[in-house]
Amino acid sequence: MIINVARKELKSMFASPMGWVILSLLMFAFGTQYLNAVNDYFAVMSGAMRPAERTGVTQFVGQSVYGLASFIMLFAVPLLSMRLISEERRSQTLPFLFSAPISLTEIVVGKFLGLVAFLSILIVFIGVMLCTLNIWSDIDFGFLLANSLGLLLMVAGFSALGIYFSGMTQQPVIAAILTFIALFALMMLDRFFAGDPNNILGSLSLMKHFQSFSNGLIDTADIAYFVLFAVTFLTLTVRRLDADRLRG
Amino acid sequence: MNNFTVEAIELTRLYGGREAVSNVSFTLSKGEVLGFLGPNGAGKSTTMKMLTGNLAPSNGSVKICGIDIMENPKEAKALIGYLPEMRPLYKELTVDEYLTMAARLHRVSSKYIKSAVETAKERCGLGHMSKRLIENLSNGYQQRVGIAQAIIHRPMVVILDEPTVGLDPIQIRDIRALIREVGGEHSVIISTHILPEVEMVCDQVQIIDKGRLVFNGSIDVLKRQRIGNKLLIGLHHAPKADELLKINGVSEAEVLPSGLMRVRFEDGAAPAEAIVQTAVQQGWGLYQIAPDQTSLEDVFMQLTYQEQLISPEQSTA
Numbered sequence: 231m232i233i234n235v236a237r238k239e240l241k242s243m244f245a246s247p248m249g250w251v252i253l254s255l256l257m258f259a260f261g262t263q264y265l266n267a268v269n270d271y272f273a274v275m276s277g278a279m280r281p282a283e284r285t286g287v288t289q290f291v292g293q294s295v296y297g298l299a300s301f302i303m304l305f306a307v308p309l310l311s312m313r314l315i316s317e318e319r320r321s322q323t324l325p326f327l328f329s330a331p332i333s334l335t336e337i338v339v340g341k342f343l344g345l346v347a348f349l350s351i352l353i354v355f356i357g358v359m360l361c362t363l364n365i366w367s368d369i370d371f372g373f374l375l376a377n378s379l380g381l382l383l384m385v386a387g388f389s390a391l392g393i394y395f396s397g398m399t400q401q402p403v404i405a406a407i408l409t410f411i412a413l414f415a416l417m418m419l420d421r422f423f424a425g426d427p428n429n430i431l432g433s434l435s436l437m438k439h440f441q442s443f444s445n446g447l448i449d450t451a452d453i454a455y456f457v458l459f460a461v462t463f464l465t466l467t468v469r470r471l472d473a474d475r476l477r478g
Numbered sequence: 479m480n481n482f483t484v485e486a487i488e489l490t491r492l493y494g495g496r497e498a499v500s501n502v503s504f505t506l507s508k509g510e511v512l513g514f515l516g517p518n519g520a521g522k523s524t525t526m527k528m529l530t531g532n533l534a535p536s537n538g539s540v541k542i543c544g545i546d547i548m549e550n551p552k553e554a555k556a557l558i559g560y561l562p563e564m565r566p567l568y569k570e571l572t573v574d575e576y577l578t579m580a581a582r583l584h585r586v587s588s589k590y591i592k593s594a595v596e597t598a599k600e601r602c603g604l605g606h607m608s609k610r611l612i613e614n615l616s617n618g619y620q621q622r623v624g625i626a627q628a629i630i631h632r633p634m635v636v637i638l639d640e641p642t643v644g645l646d647p648i649q650i651r652d653i654r655a656l657i658r659e660v661g662g663e664h665s666v667i668i669s670t671h672i673l674p675e676v677e678m679v680c681d682q683v684q685i686i687d688k689g690r691l692v693f694n695g696s697i698d699v700l701k702r703q704r705i706g707n708k709l710l711i712g713l714h715h716a717p718k719a720d721e722l723l724k725i726n727g728v729s730e731a732e733v734l735p736s737g738l739m740r741v742r743f744e745d746g747a748a749p750a751e752a753i754v755q756t757a758v759q760q761g762w763g764l765y766q767i768a769p770d771q772t773s774l775e776d777v778f779m780q781l782t783y784q785e786q787l788i789s790p791e792q793s794t795a
Contacts, residue, residue, distance in 0.1 A: 245570040326566035330583040331556035
């Protein structure tokens, strides 16, 4: 049943040119960054004489592309997630889902998975694009895997937050703005507490937890953080929709 | 086990202390069509939302084929097809895409989805609209898609909130025929404020006013109330009213301002024939004789008006 809701979301994503345009524009941005990074690699490495200054091509290009990807997702996810519930509320299509034999949790999780599936198309494309480095070099696939997983977990967290704000309002634009502000604040948290690495608020920062993935490290604590982050906001969304049914 | 398809037990819904629906109880059996009548804001849509699990009742319960919708929402909802007042259509999809999605969400098994979509389209007269975007369809066709969506999984109970709004007369006729057809196999609840429609398609009628049920019964009861024991007679050379009273069965006769005469007769009497005979014999110049019907509107007004008279007493009690 969750799958059917997810399929519905994907279908409406691709029913309009919107989905295709976003995919192609983002891929264009990532592709350009990739080409630039490869060029830069040669420029930088030819200047680096001592072995300590040298880094692998995977890390150099990978960090550049995944760094841009995580930054762009900060803008892309709110724009994609804003419609999920608010649009349905505005066009009064929610009763269609509410009166079908599916639970609220299935509706919310289905919508979430639909969006994450859409975004993971991008993540897979980025991964494949970086794998083409393997044609003339020996790349570190583990590093790519860690980065892809980190990016996936991060956009999942973004999406969950986006769905929550989308469920709060009838206006998609308001949902997008709220999501963006919340995500931006969470990203910036570790900058504010940079002087105090052990601060609890600082460790709530999304960026801080993405950091270890971008260094090629898969840390269960970071995985747990993103999973909990997504579950928390999905639960809140379910509760918000349930309040609709109770209060009317 | 009784075989009620819908059982509403003392449904009450409060909106901030104000009762939108209060103590509504009724049952519906298989194969019946129930008409829900009432003025604007009477609580028709609220009741329907509660029946379909879109709104939690403040008090009372709803059972669909014996399954409580609060306790087992998924099982109960699988037995319902619902078309809300605002059509829940995804306008960026085509008719086929939308109906396939509806079938899938209502647990039609994947083998039968195609045939379910075809059947629903055929029943709603949407056959030639398959590939059109819902957004580009006319209001009436969008309404048909909404109805198709509600019957696609062959639910036991079909609930339609004002299904004939915005349709042209031919479409209205088709939709009414469809409701009758669906009502043959399943139970149907429709809400409307078009009174003749109720008479045409419904077996059972409920009139709701200010959140209370003021009438609940078979359509025949309402019809009887409306036809009554009255005849309207037009005579060129009208005699005095006393003359008419001599005819067997006539209990009362009065002359109306329009020049016609209204004759009341006793229950069970059928004086029409005798009146015609007498009129011919006496040369009254009979040119018109017809049963005098109170319009359904009048009955409706009476019922909702009576309620207003009763309610002050109830509030003191």
